[in-house]
Amino acid sequence: MPRKPLALSQGDPAGIGPDIALMAWTKRGEHGLTPFLYLGDRDALSARARSLGLDIPIAEATAETVNSAFDAALPVLSIPGDAAVTPGSPDGANAASTIEAIRRAVEETRAGRTSAVVTCPIAKSVLYSAGFRFPGHTEYLADLAAEPGGRAPRPVMMIASPALRTVPVTIHIPLIKIAEELTEDLIVETARITARDLTVRFGIASPRLAVSGLNPHAGEGGALGREDDAIVRPAIERLRAEGIDAFGPLPADTMFHAAARATYDVAICMYHDQALIPAKTLAFDDGVNVTLGLPFIRTSPDHGTAFSIAGTGKAKPDSLIAALKMAADMAERAA
Numbered sequence: 072m073p074r075k076p077l078a079l080s081q082g083d084p085a086g087i088g089p090d091i092a093l094m095a096w097t098k099r100g101e102h103g104l105t106p107f108l109y110l111g112d113r114d115a116l117s118a119r120a121r122s123l124g125l126d127i128p129i130a131e132a133t134a135e136t137v138n139s140a141f142d143a144a145l146p147v148l149s150i151p152g153d154a155a156v157t158p159g160s161p162d163g164a165n166a167a168s169t170i171e172a173i174r175r176a177v178e179e180t181r182a183g184r185t186s187a188v189v190t191c192p193i194a195k196s197v198l199y200s201a202g203f204r205f206p207g208h209t210e211y212l213a214d215l216a217a218e219p220g221g222r223a224p225r226p227v228m229m230i231a232s233p234a235l236r237t238v239p240v241t242i243h244i245p246l247i248k249i250a251e252e253l254t255e256d257l258i259v260e261t262a263r264i265t266a267r268d269l270t271v272r273f274g275i276a277s278p279r280l281a282v283s284g285l286n287p288h289a290g291e292g293g294a295l296g297r298e299d300d301a302i303v304r305p306a307i308e309r310l311r312a313e314g315i316d317a318f319g320p321l322p323a324d325t326m327f328h329a330a331a332r333a334t335y336d337v338a339i340c341m342y343h344d345q346a347l348i349p350a351k352t353l354a355f356d357d358g359v360n361v362t363l364g365l366p367f368i369r370t371s372p373d374h375g376t377a378f379s380i381a382g383t384g385k386a387k388p389d390s391l392i393a394a395l396k397m398a399a400d401m402a403e404r405a406a
């Protein structure tokens with residue numbers, strides 16, 4: 072039975088999404104990539120191939136025709152933008168098509184025509200200026216996952232690589248709001264979803280969750296902040312009472328060295344940079360952004376639109392290739 076194709080959304084067409092999608096396609100044999108359907112502006116993709124000096128056939132396709140087309144051409148379900156695309160110069164006029172590509176990738180996947188959603192990077196600020204009301208893909212995908220009249224599932228962001236997996240409990244909020252938004256329930260719910268999906272999506276029978284403290288030295292017994300003892304520790308106690316192997320709160324500055332990393336399967340961190348700095352420092356090229364808690368599989372490269380190098384040939388497709396491979400592996404496990 073041939074594998075179902077992946078749905079790859081273009082991201083911001085002025086970013087490196089088109090670059091890395093083209094480069095990944097040229098490496099499809101080397102990496103044994105599962106065929107993907109690129110959802111985005113076909114003309115912009117063709118123009119990017121020309122500017123990169125890549126002679127890549129591009130074929131209009133649907134989920135049903137991707138597998139037969141993929142060896143000879145890059146299959147595209149065309150979603151034209153409303154403005155010409157200049158690499159490195161994002162245009163809010165293309166926000167609607169950028170968002171539509173994500174929506175359609177989810178639609179194809181939820182309909183069972185594709186096996187997973189892989190998203191090329193969007194520029195949040197560009198979408199915000201066009202009225203996009205979600206912090207990023209993560210929250211938008213959860214909204215798309217909601218059943219009619221139902222609540223959106225809680226999405227969980229995980230950055231995963233062979234070196235480390237990390238999850239930020241709070242995500243795209245200003246630092247000044249973290250202590251205000253960090254609650255025992257949020258930590259418990261995030262950890263529960265992470266533990267479940269590490270088992271279901273990654274086959275880890277008994278995942279070990281290292282939970283970081285919020286404050287320096289995990290609060291130093293209360294001398295450097297009350298949150299660790301008043302919020303994080305009770306959350307860990309609740310998780311352990313449910314049979315989840317969670318431990319901490321750990322001082323964040325000593326939980327990411329090699330020996331410490333060998334003691335756990337994922338680090339549950341209190342905020343974005345506490346989770347993403349170690350993850351991207353250790354594995355920028357093969358790190359993958361995975362959204363847990365959704366009823367479908369979604370991965371993304373661990374980087375952004377890199378506008379300054381779009382169209383220059385300097386972008387590396389490694390993280391996108393890792394995201395495509397991880398999505399295919401997760402889909403195979405789910406089949």
Ligand SMILES: NC(=O)c1ccc[n+]([C@@H]2O[C@H](COP(=O)([O-])OP(=O)(O)OC[C@H]3O[C@@H](n4cnc5c(N)ncnc54)[C@H](O)[C@@H]3O)[C@@H](O)[C@H]2O)c1
Binds near residue numbers: 091194196372387390
């Ligand atoms: N998955 C996503 O959609 C995603 C992830 C992160 C950031 N973003 C968005 O991207 C925009 C730019 O974010 P940023 O500047 O903080 O981070 P960035 O990842 O776009 O760039 C950071 C640095 O890394 C380099 N870089 C990034 N990807 C690279 C690649 N594949 N090959 C070679 N070099 C690469 C860039 O040139 C830049 O110097 C922001 O709007 C942000 O919100 C989106």
Ligand SMILES: N[C@H](C(=O)O)[C@H](O)COP(=O)(O)O
Binds near residue numbers: 207347371374
């Ligand atoms: N913080 C994420 C990262 O650096 O990979 C990035 O903003 C992506 O978020 P979304 O997947 O929600 O767009």
